[in-house]
Amino acid sequence: MKDKPLAGRTAIVTGAAQGIGAACAQALAAAGAAVVVADLNGDAAQQTAASIAAATGASAFAAAVDVADAAQCRALIDDAASRHNGVDILVNCAAVVAMKPALDLTLDDWQRIFSVGVYGAFACAQAFARQVVARHGNGAIVNISSITAHHSAHGRTAYAASKAALDSMTRSLALEWAEHRIRVNAVAPSHTATDRLKQAIQAGQLEYDTIVQRIPLGRFAEPAEIADAVVFLASDQARFITGQVLAVDGGYTANGGWLPMKTGMERG
Numbered sequence: 001m002k003d004k005p006l007a008g009r010t011a012i013v014t015g016a017a018q019g020i021g022a023a024c025a026q027a028l029a030a031a032g033a034a035v036v037v038a039d040l041n042g043d044a045a046q047q048t049a050a051s052i053a054a055a056t057g058a059s060a061f062a063a064a065v066d067v068a069d070a071a072q073c074r075a076l077i078d079d080a081a082s083r084h085n086g087v088d089i090l091v092n093c094a095a096v097v098a099m100k101p102a103l104d105l106t107l108d109d110w111q112r113i114f115s116v117g118v119y120g121a122f123a124c125a126q127a128f129a130r131q132v133v134a135r136h137g138n139g140a141i142v143n144i145s146s147i148t149a150h151h152s153a154h155g156r157t158a159y160a161a162s163k164a165a166l167d168s169m170t171r172s173l174a175l176e177w178a179e180h181r182i183r184v185n186a187v188a189p190s191h192t193a194t195d196r197l198k199q200a201i202q203a204g205q206l207e208y209d210t211i212v213q214r215i216p217l218g219r220f221a222e223p224a225e226i227a228d229a230v231v232f233l234a235s236d237q238a239r240f241i242t243g244q245v246l247a248v249d250g251g252y253t254a255n256g257g258w259l260p261m262k263t264g265m266e267r268g
Contacts, residue, residue: 004032005235010084012036012076014067014124015094017044019194020144023223024091024230025049029058031231033089036080038063040094067094067120068112077127086135089234090128092121093144095162097196099155099205110158117162118169125173125184133180140234143170143186144226147249155205163188167245174243183242185233190249193220216251 011028015021017039029035029052037052039045042064049062061083065076080087095117098109125141132139148156149163167186174184191197191211197220200206212218229248232238247253 005237006089006231007032009088010034010036010080010086011089011091011234012038012080012087012124012128013091013093014038014065014120015144016091017041017048019196020189020192020223020226021091021093022048023227024093024144025060026052026055027224027227027231028089028091028234029053029056029060031235032058034059034061034084036061036063036076036087038065038067038076038094040064040066067092067124068115070119070123073120073123074127077124077131081131086137087128087131088137088139090124090139090141091144091230091234092124092141092166094120095144095159097156097159099200100158101155102157105158113158113162114165117159118165121166122169129173129177129180129182132182137181139177139180139182140238141173141182141184142230142233143184144230145170145186145188145245147188147190147247147253149188149245151253170245171243178242183233183238185238185242186245187226187229187233188245188247188249189221189226190215190247190252191220192226193222214252214255214257215249216255219250221248221250 011033013021013025016025016037025035025037037045037049045062049060053060065072096113143166145166146163148160149167170184170186201208
């Protein structure tokens with residue numbers, strides 16, 4: 001059905017208790033998929049899953065998972081696969097952000113950010129791919145990256161480096177797993193109106209007006225707008241798209257920083 005393009009499929013979303021992850025789980029469920037809401041915070045994941053089930057009527061289960069632990073990643077995939085006779089879609093959204101000056105970053109900061117955002121994404125992707133190959137199915141992986149992977153920002157050195165690694169991994173896995181009919185893509189949002197970003201603005205860590213001036217569309221993204229891109233890449237409409245990183249950024253990365261031209265200038 002056109003209004004339920006993912007009907008009959010099962011999707012796992014990590015980092016899905018809130019923010020972009022929750023929006024992705026909601027959108028996938030609305031598109032017809034059974035959804036596993038996976039998050040380190042099991043109670044919050046349960047609340048999100050219940051909300052999604054009530055809003056969409058779709059099957060939504062919660063799972064408490066630390067993706068930095070490969071054994072937990074494998075258990076997550078195996079449990080969902082046995083519950084639903086396979087998993088078709090994986091969205092890697094779990095991430096850790098440490099807004100610190102580079103001079104203050106510690107090894108622990110780096111390890112946690114990379115353990116969750118890079119190794120965790122790989123561990124989940126590997127377990128997902130193994131079960132797709134075992135059942136001779138098709139699969140779609142969508143990694144949630146960030147424009148900071150290629151557009152630097154103060155205080156995000158480790159986070160940006162982790163997203164650059166995630167982009168590279170996206171392309172590498174797409175190349176290796178194409179023969180197994182597994183597509184691997186990423187979505188790279190710019191500033192998105194999540195609770196965490198709103199809190200950073202209220203705390204004075206970010207200036208809304210300064211950021212918005214840099215975005216040609218003149219506003220932050222809504223989490224649902226990032227989720228729409230994820231649903232597209234997970235669906236058959238994107239069946240010939242793999243190894244790509246799609247910027248959903250309101251034109252941020254297209255903006256080279258030049259000031260607007262004044263109207264009425266004489267032609268040379």
